[in-house]
Amino acid sequence: MKYQALVDGRVGDHELLLGNEAAVRGALEAGIGVAASYPGTPSSEIGDVFSVVAKASGVYFEYSANEKVALEVAAASAASGVRSFTFMKHVGLNVASDSFMTTAYIGTRAGFVVLSADDPSTHSSQNEQDNRYYARLANVPMLEPSSPQETKDYMVEAYSISEKLELPVMFRTTTRVAHMRGDVVFGDRRPVVRRGVFEKDPARFVPVPANSSKMHVKLLGKLAEARHLSETSSLNRVVDVGVGGRVGIVTVGTTFNYVVDALEELGLSARVFKIGFSYPLPLDRIREFAAGVHELLVLEELEPLMENDIKADFLSHGTRTPVCGKEELLVPRVHELNVDVVAKALANHFGVPLHVPAGGKAQLWSSPLPSRPPVLCPGCPHRGSYLAVRRAIRELGIPEPVFASDIGCYTLGMTAPFSAADYLLSMGSSVGTAGGFDVATDQKVFSFIGDSTFFHAGLSALASAIHNKHRFVLTVLDNRTTAMTGHQPNPSMLTDAVGDPAPAISIEAVAKAMGVPFVKVINPYRVAEATEAYKEAAQVDGVAVIVSKQVCSLLLDRAKRAKGIWQTFQVDRSVCTGCLACVREVACPAIFVSEGKAEINQELCDGCGVCSQVCPVHAIGVKK
Amino acid sequence: MSPLNVFFAGVGGQGIITGASIIARAAIAAGVDAVMSEVHGMAQRGGSVVCELRLGGVHSAMIPEGEADLIIGFEPVETVRSLIKANHHTVVITEVRPIIPVSVSLGGIAYPAVEDLLAYLRSQVAAVYAVPAAAMAEEIGLPQAANVVLLGAAMGTSLIPLELGTIRDTLSHTVPAKALEANFLALQGGFELTRKA
Ligand code: SF4
Ligand code: SF4
Numbered sequence: 001m002k003y004q005a006l007v008d009g010r011v012g013d014h015e016l017l018l019g020n021e022a023a024v025r026g027a028l029e030a031g032i033g034v035a036a037s038y039p040g041t042p043s044s045e046i047g048d049v050f051s052v053v054a055k056a057s058g059v060y061f062e063y064s065a066n067e068k069v070a071l072e073v074a075a076a077s078a079a080s081g082v083r084s085f086t087f088m089k090h091v092g093l094n095v096a097s098d099s100f101m102t103t104a105y106i107g108t109r110a111g112f113v114v115l116s117a118d119d120p121s122t123h124s125s126q127n128e129q130d131n132r133y134y135a136r137l138a139n140v141p142m143l144e145p146s147s148p149q150e151t152k153d154y155m156v157e158a159y160s161i162s163e164k165l166e167l168p169v170m171f172r173t174t175t176r177v178a179h180m181r182g183d184v185v186f187g188d189r190r191p192v193v194r195r196g197v198f199e200k201d202p203a204r205f206v207p208v209p210a211n212s213s214k215m216h217v218k219l220l221g222k223l224a225e226a227r228h229l230s231e232t233s234s235l236n237r238v239v240d241v242g243v244g245g246r247v248g249i250v251t252v253g254t255t256f257n258y259v260v261d262a263l264e265e266l267g268l269s270a271r272v273f274k275i276g277f278s279y280p281l282p283l284d285r286i287r288e289f290a291a292g293v294h295e296l297l298v299l300e301e302l303e304p305l306m307e308n309d310i311k312a313d314f315l316s317h318g319t320r321t322p323v324c325g326k327e328e329l330l331v332p333r334v335h336e337l338n339v340d341v342v343a344k345a346l347a348n349h350f351g352v353p354l355h356v357p358a359g360g361k362a363q364l365w366s367s368p369l370p371s372r373p374p375v376l377c378p379g380c381p382h383r384g385s386y387l388a389v390r391r392a393i394r395e396l397g398i399p400e401p402v403f404a405s406d407i408g409c410y411t412l413g414m415t416a417p418f419s420a421a422d423y424l425l426s427m428g429s430s431v432g433t434a435g436g437f438d439v440a441t442d443q444k445v446f447s448f449i450g451d452s453t454f455f456h457a458g459l460s461a462l463a464s465a466i467h468n469k470h471r472f473v474l475t476v477l478d479n480r481t482t483a484m485t486g487h488q489p490n491p492s493m494l495t496d497a498v499g500d501p502a503p504a505i506s507i508e509a510v511a512k513a514m515g516v517p518f519v520k521v522i523n524p525y526r527v528a529e530a531t532e533a534y535k536e537a538a539q540v541d542g543v544a545v546i547v548s549k550q551v552c553s554l555l556l557d558r559a560k561r562a563k564g565i566w567q568t569f570q571v572d573r574s575v576c577t578g579c580l581a582c583v584r585e586v587a588c589p590a591i592f593v594s595e596g597k598a599e600i601n602q603e604l605c606d607g608c609g610v611c612s613q614v615c616p617v618h619a620i621g622v623k624k
Numbered sequence: 625m626s627p628l629n630v631f632f633a634g635v636g637g638q639g640i641i642t643g644a645s646i647i648a649r650a651a652i653a654a655g656v657d658a659v660m661s662e663v664h665g666m667a668q669r670g671g672s673v674v675c676e677l678r679l680g681g682v683h684s685a686m687i688p689e690g691e692a693d694l695i696i697g698f699e700p701v702e703t704v705r706s707l708i709k710a711n712h713h714t715v716v717i718t719e720v721r722p723i724i725p726v727s728v729s730l731g732g733i734a735y736p737a738v739e740d741l742l743a744y745l746r747s748q749v750a751a752v753y754a755v756p757a758a759a760m761a762e763e764i765g766l767p768q769a770a771n772v773v774l775l776g777a778a779m780g781t782s783l784i785p786l787e788l789g790t791i792r793d794t795l796s797h798t799v800p801a802k803a804l805e806a807n808f809l810a811l812q813g814g815f816e817l818t819r820k821a
Contacts, residue, residue: 016645016652018662041665124665146683147659180685181645181660183652257683265688339688359712361690362748365704365741370733372702372725374636374671409669416730484666583729589670592724601723603758603767 026155031190040089043117067092078112081196087115111159235276242269248293379553379606384524392534428457634698776814
């Protein structure tokens with residue numbers, strides 16, 4: 001079994017692990033019994049690993065329909081005495097936040113950890129919100145590791161803090177910690193407690209107004225205790241770089257790595273206060289630390305949260321040590337940091353020269369290189385759906401249609417030639433925003449949502465649209481998986497998170513049962529039929545639902561390779577007229593132009609045949 | 625020791641992470657400290673993808689600008705794009721077969737001639753090894769092993785402080801048994817190519 005070591009690794013064993021893999025080992029060492037999630041980069045690999053190891057380690061794992069449900073499954077399990085874990089990407093916590101806020105009020109019995117994987121620089125996200133605000137908003141303690149080893153170690157610590165305070169603990173990583181790979185030394189696994197008993201206590205677990213106002217008072221008491229734990233925690237420690245450092249630097253998470261490397265690169269000495277237990281901050285210790293240095297620098301990614309807390313604290317205590325943060329050091333409040341940015345800030349602040357690599361830096365290629373943004377894969381079924389919509393719109397002469405998009409691979413249909421994403425907010429927003437465009441304009445609206453996203457937040461939005469008589473064409477791009485995050489299952493599939501058989505919910509049956517007047521299932525690889533379906537749907541007075549059903553080409557490819565059935569398409573250059581209709585309309589990464597005619601890269605072509613249906617002179621056919 | 629910085633660049637789906645983690649695993653097995661920074665998620669869908677590997681005593685897994693000792697490029701334009709991490713002492717190994725981005729087919733910036741890309745690389749770094757890794761892997765009968773050809777080529781430069789045998793051992797724990805022989809051939813093929821050069 002892949003990841004076997006995560007299950008049977010003994011104390012002292014070590015293994016090269018991704019941050020996200022280390023989080024799983026940490027949870028297993030803490031003896032969790034229940035884990036629940038909805039996939040989202042940069043947290044997705046945590047679920048991928050649980051899918052493989054959950055059964056073998058005696059842990060219950062599920063992919064819930066969305067992050068809020070996942071958090072609720074874990075919260076109730078923890079209230080029943082079972083250590084529980086929920087994990088999600090940063091914007092997933094927005095979805096889960098309603099229940100998350102209340103878990104702080106009612107607290108927990110067994111350890112309960114909520115991991116938020118943030119994405120500074122928006123590598124895979126619609127925003128780079130700083131979820132450290134959530135710990136402050138909810139008044140719950142927060143830990144932030146810097147490396148895979150710490151990710152593992154801090155998980156174990158998070159459970160003990162959670163039980164000590166009877167509070168959920170927020171565990172915040174960022175892309176660079178979640179996707180950092182490093183050697184991790186294991187500790188012991190605590191035995192799994194898979195089942196507990198829920199002992200009723202309405203005054204504690206039912207926040208009706210009479211109870212909740214008291215709960216808030218209690219919560220603030222626990223927060224004071226959390227502050228005490230943070231003051232004495234070994235997760236907050238001083239690391240000396242060089243000797244006799246007279247400058248103090250407070251830093252956290254991945255920025256700690258950049259600070260230490262940058263100091264070494266510049267040959268500077270400093271005392272670094274590494275924060276691991278980051279909310280509440282150990283402000284007493286920081287003040288003591290500051291008393292021993294000439295000035296205090298605060299370096300953190302995104303928002304100046306630690307900086308503001310420290311500045312406010314120093315002000316109220318009359319601490320004189322000057323504090324330099326974002327503005328003073330010219331460190332941006334946007335995007336992730338790295339060694340280069342931190343080194344520049346430090347070199348500038350201390351007036352030392354930047355380190356120059358041996359032999360000097362190479363010069364970049366002088367003109368712009370062709371760009372290579374992510375694209376829909378060769379054979380991606382979304383291409384056929386978009387092509388058909390575009391054709392139907394052209395044939396019906398629909399002026400200025402609006403495309404309400406959603407979160408998934410299909411957002412990549414945003415670029416030419418499909419230009420099929422005009423507006424996007426969040427998971428499930430395609431359905432609500434489609435209604436908005438319908439009520440506020442005379443433009444025809446086409447919206448797109450994935451199968452997993454449909455169950456995540458599309459269902460209630462669809463009910464709302466039907467009831468409010470909105471008119472638009474909703475395509476459920478049903479590729480039988482949650483593709484973008486690495487092919488996790490969803491409620492329309494026959495297997496669950498750990499590969500067991502599960503009841504599949506039919507999207508078309510749900511739409512019909514909700515009263516959608518027009519529901520049609522199409523195969524996006526059949527371009528002509530799909531186009532006809534869209535022409536019909538576009539004329540429906542109400543919500544029309546098209547379920548475009550075709551398995552994700554990456555999954556299909558795996559299956560085809562395993563069975564040894566593989567076909568590709570090729571261009572007959574003696575027939576090809578060089579009209580490039582295939583390039584312009586299909587824009588498949590496998591098709592390129594060579595000497596004025598189309599050519600198909602045989603390594604990339606997946607044999608979907610969509611391009612062959614577009615070529616007006618039938619120059620494209622199956623390779624013999 | 626000062627770290628050895630290895631920068632990998634290519635296109636999503638080329639097996640870049642797998643390639644890099646084979647070196648990292650081998651390093652750990654040989655008692656050499658290794659940290660790696662990977663790209664997962666959206667960029668993996670045919671976009672530019674990089675992976676950074678640092679051997680020996682550093683905290684950050686990301687290589688500062690101009691500090692790569694070795695660049696392993698899986699696609700010529702992506703290799704040139706990664707010059708941001710290079711200095712005049714850097715050694716570059718690059719695949720020669722282009723993967724034409726859709727943007728080029730749709731009439732964007734033209735794809736430069738591969739000879740020009742290679743000549744430019746040669747003008748900027750200490751040594752450039754042009755490796756027809758995809759073609760070699762096809763010849764072996766395992767097109768997916770192009771990444772292992774490039775690994776072999778990296779080992780042939782003897783910049784990486786590991787034995788070829790350690791890489792072979794790691795491969796045998798990583799790839800399925802039926803593909804092992806072909807992977808060994810790919811590794812050896814790449815190795816011979818740069819060792820002789
Ligand atoms: S659509 Fe057909 S004729 Fe036109 S360029 Fe493509 S292959 Fe050639
Ligand atoms: S058949 Fe055509 S559209 Fe489909 S993957 Fe091959 S080249 Fe692309």
